Amino acid sequence: PDSQPASEPAMVYFEQLKESQDAWEVCAEALAKGIYSDDHVKFFCFQVLEHQIKYRHGGLSPAQQQLIRETLMKWLQLQLMNSQPEKPFIRNKAAQVFALTFVMEYLTHWPKFFYDLLSLVGLNPHGVDVYLRTLMAIDAEVVDRDILHSPEEVRRNTLIKDSMREQVIPSLVESWYQILGTYQQSHPEITCQCLEVVGAYVSWIDLNLIANDRFVNLLLSQMSVEDLREEACECLFEIVNKGMDPTDKTKLVESLCQVLQSAGFFNVEEDVDFLAKFSRLVNGMGQSLVLSWTKLAKGGEVKDAAESLSAIEAKVPLLLQLLVHDDDDISANIVGFCYDYLNVLKQVRYDYLDVLKQAIMLAVMKKLTYDEEYNFDNEGEDEAMFVEYRKQLKMLLDRLAQVSPELLLEAVGRVFNNTVQRWQTASFMEVEVAIRLLYMLGEALPASHGAHFSGDTAKTSALQDMMRTLVSSGLSGYQHTSVSLEFFETVVRYDKFFLVEPQHIPNVLMAFLDHRGLRHSSPKVRSRVAYLFSRFVKTLHKHMNSFIEDILSRIQDLLELAPPENGFPALLTSDDQLFIFETAGVLIVHGESPAERKQALMRSLLTPLIDAFRLLLAKLASEREEERQAALADCLSHAVGFASRTSKAFSNKQTVKQCGCSEVYRDCLQTFLPALSCPVQRGSLRSAVRSFLHRMIICLEEEVLPFVPAASEHMLKDCEAKDLQEFIPLISQITAKFKDQVSPFLQQVFMPLVLAIFEVLCRPAEDNDQAAALEKQMLRRSYFTFIQTITSSGMNQVLANQGVENIERVLFTIIQGAVDFPDPIAQKTCFIVLSKLVELWGGKDGMAGFPDFIYKHIVPACFLAPLKPSFDLTDAQTVLTLSECALTLKMIHLRRGPEFIQYLQQEYLPSLQVSPEITQEVCQVLQQPDAKVLKNYMKAFFQRAKL
Missing domain, CATH: 1.20.1050 (Glutathione S-transferase Yfyf (Class Pi); Chain A, domain 2)
Structure with missing residues (x-):
């Protein structure tokens, strides 16, 4: 290929060349003789050479290494004779190959690398260009701190730098001085390259070679040359940045400054x-x-x-x-x-x-x-x-x-007051920055957040004056999104101000509620104000008692569920509406009205959601088109989310019961639960209703219990791994919270849940379906955690009442989890469960037949699991599993006593071919009171056994 771009077959051919043992020599010859004129081919020859030096240098004979050195010098010689230089991308690649060869050979075969280069290049511009590029490539290989090097490479690089400092750096510096002086008129681009080299090398060479009169004067003279001054500036920056003695540094900087x-x-x-x-x-x-x-x-x-x-x-x-x-x-x-x-x-x-x-x-x-140009609606890179x-x-x-806090306060006060007095005629930039400065004072002045307005100091009164001015100046009506946002941000940052001067609350409330805030023309402002309003109300609801119903009626339209078909763009997104629902909840719950009034208000807040939910759910059931189904399911999920969010207002002091709101939340549950068995769009609906149930377990306490059986039945229908995995935490939360109260229900739901889990775990999956494998692993973990919750909540009767066959099935799954699956997290849980069961059922008064199970299955599990090749004793999680395994053995000894020791000595350990001495050791350690000794011993025991 002469001057044509390299074709597809040619590229394939070159890829093969790269990998072949000796074809690189063809490329070397092509470069040394300048056989090809095609840029791609030349570039590729260098790539083949680079590959050889990088990955096979150690395997080359001295003659082959010599060939590479000669090839590079011959190629460089050709450059000196060419009237036109190579393209920059080829020169860069060549420099990389020079640098790689240097790194491999400078300390051994090519100590004269730089002298050879310099004596060949002289002051030929094409040659100097390659020389400078090579120096930058060497810097990247040997010095660049951003590149991670192995300890071996770090040692090698240190040796190279030491050796260069001793042997060649003065000559290199001299060459730079010559280049900088020679080319500044004729080849500014070479001079700039050289300045870059000096800047790069100055960090690790002797500074006196550079920071001296003749060199610095040369650099300073280049500061006055238009084409060079940016690079000269960068170079001086690197010199100034070099670490040195503080007195010398001061002198150096001062002499530079005087000249500049x-x-x-x-x-x-x-x-x-x-x-x-x-x-x-x-x-x-x-x-x-x-x-x-x-x-x-x-x-x-x-x-x-x-x-x-x-x-x-x-x-x-x-x-x-x-x-x-x-x-x-x-x-x-x-x-x-x-x-x-x-x-x-x-x-x-x-x-x-x-x-x-x-x-x-x-x-x-x-x-x-x-800036005037700042684009608030479409913010880009600028x-x-x-x-x-x-x-x-x-x-x-x-x-x-x-x-000096006093000065800052005074300066901000001056700018702020001056701007606010004339806000109607001031530009948005001035007004925004004035409010912004007031906002920033909050973080800048050391004060705990509420302390800005307590105590009688100059600071308090200055901040209070500015806040009073801000909220009474009419500034909230300024028509620019940046000012509107800054106004509300500042009001909420200093919400404690209104505790001191509550008379301003009505005015600010109006700003939040009208076209200045929640009804602003900009969606960005509306969205942010929805959040800020909820913060404002949370802090100040005690002072809003007389406005509660007025506020609720003003935000009524913002609380509407936007059904997918009405076509009007809503003022707020559903995420923003969450804050409005929470705010409404806070106002109702924390108001001072009697319980029946709170009940009525909460009902009027939630009933529209309940009614809309019923209608939409019926629609969804009959809807065939997938896109419409998704839109309806979205809307239903929002309804549940909104209802859930109103319950955030309750606390230990203001419970749902005290506010008389239990009934309306029970109605919500009644309405939402059927969505669990809706055949379409199950994922989003189930997760919304499940979250609501979690909230209700906290808020309604035992009043939620009658709904749990029906909810469980819905959730256990046609389950996927993910459904089950998300259902288990719910049951665990109920188990841990209500304990004995839910025992009858748990006994009832236990086997259906376990069978549903088994069914999903047994489904065949594709061999390479990683997502399905991970889902199963997570489900298996959740299942074991569920059993752990039951046994550790003192509810072992739930298990005990499942009938012998079912108990056995469950026990075998736990043995299997402890031994067969290489998942240390699940294994650890299984050993915790086994240990608990031994404690509960393994004594003289325990469950019939259980001691037999201990000897046949639990003891072997404690030895077989750690002996598995997949049980990695260098892994921290696995070591925790081994600890639980050792504690299980300790618990068996506690419950069964000498009988267990005898079983180990006479039957079990001999069956594993453990020698009598080691068997004796194991039994002695087991009988010691200190569990730590046992844990350490077992780790050593299995490490030895696996050798």
Whole structure:
């Protein structure tokens, strides 16, 4: 293939070449002689070579390794003679191959790597380009800290760097100096590459080679060349960032600054791309100086520390200029220095610094302001970046609050009051930022959340004044989504203010309820306000008693279930409606009206849901079209969710019973439960009704019990693994909560549930169906946990009354779970159950026939499970299983005494070919009182047995 792109068959051929033992030599020859002109082919030859060096280098003969070295140098020689350089992607790949070869051979066969390269390349631009790319590729292989290396590679890389420092770094630095001086006019792109190399290498080479007059002056001269200055800036940044002695660092930074200042760089009037780099450089210089000052001050070196401090202060005007720059990238790049500087101010208290702090405060306040262009309806990448930038500014504001809270409060108060006085004519950006600053004070000023308005301090009164102004100024009517949101966020952040001045509650309530809040034209505002309103009411419901019915009637239409066919877009989504239902519940339950009034209000809140549910369920049963079925099921699930959410208002003090609301929730249960056996859309309906049942077990207490049998019957019809797995926690919750009260019901439902589980577990599944296998594993775990709940709740009679055959079936499943399935979590549960059953039934007065079961099945399980190859004693979960297994043996000894020891000695352990000495040891350890000794011994016993 000469100049055609590589065709499909050619690529397949090359893939084979890559894998074949010696075909790489064909590629090497092609590169050394420049046989192909097709870029893809050349690239591929390098890939084949790379593959060889990376994965097979160790297996090459010295002659073959020599061939690779020669190939690379011959290829490079060809580059020097070509009038046109190779495409960048080929040069990059070549550089990677050079770097890989270097890493493999520099310490052994090719110590003169750099000298060979430099003497060949000289000052030929094509050659210099490859040399610089190779240096960057070596940096990536040997130095880059973001790449994970094995311990072996780390050792090798350290050796390479040590060796380079000793032998070649001065020569490399000299070559960079020559390149930077030679090409800055003719080949700016090569000069930029070289600056990048210097920046990369400066972190680990001797800084004196770079940070000296001739080199730094060269770099500074390039700061004035348009094509070079961004890279020169980056390079200086890397130099400044290098760790060094604090006094030397201060001197270095100061000498740089003097030159930059005299060259006019501190008059910030450059293009934004350069200024973004420049502000990063200033940030690096500033942070370096702060670090030097901190070290010197800590070490008690007063004179040097003072010099560092005055160096820092000399940068502050520049810091402020960059911080307030219109371009956010430039400003964001200097935030780190600003943050660190505020920390210095916290420790060095001069009076005149108040001026500085205020300047920083004003800068932060200015930069917090939104742009005209910010798109609130469709936030994209620019908006996301501004939000991130605002977070950085918030850090500065928090730091300012630590440095001087009084000043911050005063500055925010000034901006806030000034803006609010003229809010009708102010731009949305000004108004939003004024409220935002008040909001941010809440986090910035150290106070426990409610403490902003308690105690008689200047802070309290200042915040209280601002809040009073905010809620009485009419600002809530400002027509912009950002201002509306900020208003409600702030009202809720400072909801404790209204406990001090409750007279403002009615006004704010109206704002929540009308076109300013829940009925705002923006769905984003409505959605957020629904949540904020629920928070507001939760804190302040005691002060809303006289408005409860008025509020409920005003939110009536927001509580309607939106049936799928009405076609009107609802004001709120169903997720937002959840908050409104919860709010309605809180208002009713915590109001001061008598129980019968609460009952009537709750009934009028829930009856529409009950009625709609009945209608929709009947519709769903007759609906044939799948999309409509899904929409109806969704709507039914929302109805159940809403009813569930109203019950969140109840507490130990205000129970459902005390509020007279039991009956209406019982009606809900009666209405919702039939949905459990609805033949279509089962998943979503079952899960909604099940969640409701969980809530009712907590809220209705024993009044829920009459509904449980019917619910269980519905849920056990045509079950899938997932249904059962979600049903078991419900039964477990009932068992643990009501214990003996549910014993008759449990005895009744126990076998149907167990049989349903067995039936699902026995269904054949595809061999490779991982999801089904996982579902079965989870169901098996849930089943064992269920048995554990029953035995540990002291309800063993539930099991005992199932009849001999059924008891046996269940017991065998537990033995099987302990031994046969390699699932340590399930196995552990099974041993806990076995141990409990031995405790309950294994004594002299236990269950007939059970001691026989212990010897025939439980004892073998305790030895066979840990002997299985899948029982991994290095796994923490499995070790926990082994502990439970050992405790089971201990429990058997407790219940059966010497008879058990005799059985182990004379029958069981000999049948496992355990030697008499070890058998004796096991029996002795079992008879010791300390369970820990037994656990440790059993672990050692099985480790030995498995060798």
